[in-house]
Amino acid sequence: MSKKYILVVDDDPDLVETVAMMLESKGCEVGRAYDGVEGEESIKQRRPDLIILDVMMPRKDGYVLCAELKANEETKDIPVVLLTAVGEAVPTTRYSHADGMSTEADDYIAKPIDTETLWEIVNSLLS
Amino acid sequence: MDRLRRENAWDEAEAGSVSGRCLGGFKILWDNVHFSLFCEDSQDPKHALKLCSALSESKLNLPFFTFGIDEKGQYIGLTVESELALKAQKILDSLSWEKDKVYLATSRSSILSIFPHRSKPEIAASLLDAFSKNNIQPAAMANSSAAISAVIDRHLAAKATQALFGPFCFSTYRTPEDWKLAQKGKEKIYKEIIASYQEKRPKVYSLNWHLNLDLFEIRSLSTELRNMAQLFMNLDKAGLKLTFLISSAVGGNQEQKFFLAFPHATKDTFRENLGNLTSWEVRKDSQAVASFSMNGPHFGDRYGIAALLLQCFHEAGIRPIAIGCTVASIMGLVESGQVKAVTEAIRGSFDVPAVMEK
Numbered sequence: 136m137s138k139k140y141i142l143v144v145d146d147d148p149d150l151v152e153t154v155a156m157m158l159e160s161k162g163c164e165v166g167r168a169y170d171g172v173e174g175e176e177s178i179k180q181r182r183p184d185l186i187i188l189d190v191m192m193p194r195k196d197g198y199v200l201c202a203e204l205k206a207n208e209e210t211k212d213i214p215v216v217l218l219t220a221v222g223e224a225v226p227t228t229r230y231s232h233a234d235g236m237s238t239e240a241d242d243y244i245a246k247p248i249d250t251e252t253l254w255e256i257v258n259s260l261l262s
Numbered sequence: 263m264d265r266l267r268r269e270n271a272w273d274e275a276e277a278g279s280v281s282g283r284c285l286g287g288f289k290i291l292w293d294n295v296h297f298s299l300f301c302e303d304s305q306d307p308k309h310a311l312k313l314c315s316a317l318s319e320s321k322l323n324l325p326f327f328t329f330g331i332d333e334k335g336q337y338i339g340l341t342v343e344s345e346l347a348l349k350a351q352k353i354l355d356s357l358s359w360e361k362d363k364v365y366l367a368t369s370r371s372s373i374l375s376i377f378p379h380r381s382k383p384e385i386a387a388s389l390l391d392a393f394s395k396n397n398i399q400p401a402a403m404a405n406s407s408a409a410i411s412a413v414i415d416r417h418l419a420a421k422a423t424q425a426l427f428g429p430f431c432f433s434t435y436r437t438p439e440d441w442k443l444a445q446k447g448k449e450k451i452y453k454e455i456i457a458s459y460q461e462k463r464p465k466v467y468s469l470n471w472h473l474n475l476d477l478f479e480i481r482s483l484s485t486e487l488r489n490m491a492q493l494f495m496n497l498d499k500a501g502l503k504l505t506f507l508i509s510s511a512v513g514g515n516q517e518q519k520f521f522l523a524f525p526h527a528t529k530d531t532f533r534e535n536l537g538n539l540t541s542w543e544v545r546k547d548s549q550a551v552a553s554f555s556m557n558g559p560h561f562g563d564r565y566g567i568a569a570l571l572l573q574c575f576h577e578a579g580i581r582p583i584a585i586g587c588t589v590a591s592i593m594g595l596v597e598s599g600q601v602k603a604v605t606e607a608i609r610g611s612f613d614v615p616a617v618m619e620k
Binding site for chain 1: 466590
């Protein structure tokens with residue numbers, strides 16, 4: 136069976152690396168992107184089997200990118216896992232858990248994430 | 263490999279492809295003050311612990327922190343936001359250092375971070391070379407699992423961001439103007455999010471270990487940046503992976519002390535690639551050290567992380583060789599025999615859902 140290709144999109148480069156290290160240890164191939172626009176370009180170049188997508192990013196945030204992917208016939212079936220921030224405590228932002236739940240993402244996980252829980256979500260969506 | 267070919271590696275790389283230096287992006291924290299301390303003849307990490315604890319009690323964030331010990335003393339570099347600098351200065355003044363043996367340098371600074379480095383020394387080489395060409399001398403450097411950060415003079419920060427677009431290309435930003443647009447309003451949101459994390463026991467995403475590393479130390483003149491760049495370039499050509507890097511100013515930024523760790527880098531490999539650098543030493547023999555990294559939500563911007571780490575080490579009787587905290591990670595270098603004890607100590611103070619080894 137070929138390796139699953141997962142794209143991780145987050146503007147925190149260290150988190151991208153941590154998640155990539157975990158996924159690679161589970162036998163996945165990992166693509167990395169550092170904002171929504173770069174993520175979008177990466178998806179055009181190579182279709183991932185799953186996308187792990189941060190919501191709070193420069194230029195194009197995760198909600199917008201997720202909505203665009205789900206509205207596009209070619210990409211709507213790619214599972215998307217959103218990484219949400221603890222926005223309830225930050226009234227001036229819209230990056231909350233509630234917003235994460237209202238999108239069409241396939242699942243979401245709140246930061247600070249637990250990499251093992253994230254893997255359970257990814258594994259379940261891939262199978 | 264023949265030495266002449268090694269010394270030409272830099273020029274070949276400059277003339278050749280830049281694909282290896284196509285990066286994801288860079289970040290800058292503009293208005294900060296950096297404090298460089300060199301405590302001569304002091305090998306007791308309690309000084310750093312006392313300092314970090316006092317900063318933490320006063321709720322001062324450390325967006326950048328480095329700490330290293332050798333037989334000559336200890337090197338501490340810390341950066342705080344400009345508006346908190348006076349408070350930090352008072353804390354530094356209030357600690358009972360042996361005044362005549364502590365050298366302190368203070369500068370208005372910015373923290374520039376480029377990513378991802380993919381453990382390639384070539385990235386550090388290109389960054390140092392760009393600095394050298396623009397007369398920018400970093401006061402300190404540190405890597406995280408993905409990024410390399412440099413503390414540079416505030417007045418040279420804009421010039422430094424421009425200088426990056428020569429040796430590097432960025433898939434995210436094609437011009438400096440693209441980059442400026444991407445940063446708009448970002449710092450404010452970050453600060454709000456950081457302030458929202460209130461857990462008493464900090465959670466990390468995972469504790470990642472790199473085992474069997476070799477530690478090398480270099481003390482070089484700050485004006486020798488190009489030679490350092492050449493060294494990193496040569497090490498890249500030799501196929502070495504740069505796993506750990508911190509540097510700190512010594513004696514008013516005239517010299518830099520580097521702590522570097524590579525897997526499977528023998529003393530001879532290192533010696534072969536020194537180029538024109540003459541001041542260097544090997545602290546430990548082969549496979550004697552291990553590095554760990556912990557990444558958390560905006561870790562490098564939250565107060566108390568370095569203090570908590572140093573505290574749990576102190577309680578467990580662990581003496582770290584070096585620590586670096588930048589971007590969203592804290593990294594450390596310890597003797598190989600201490601890996602188990604360090605893991606236990608960290609798990610005692612941090613919420614660690616997974617431990618991974620490389």
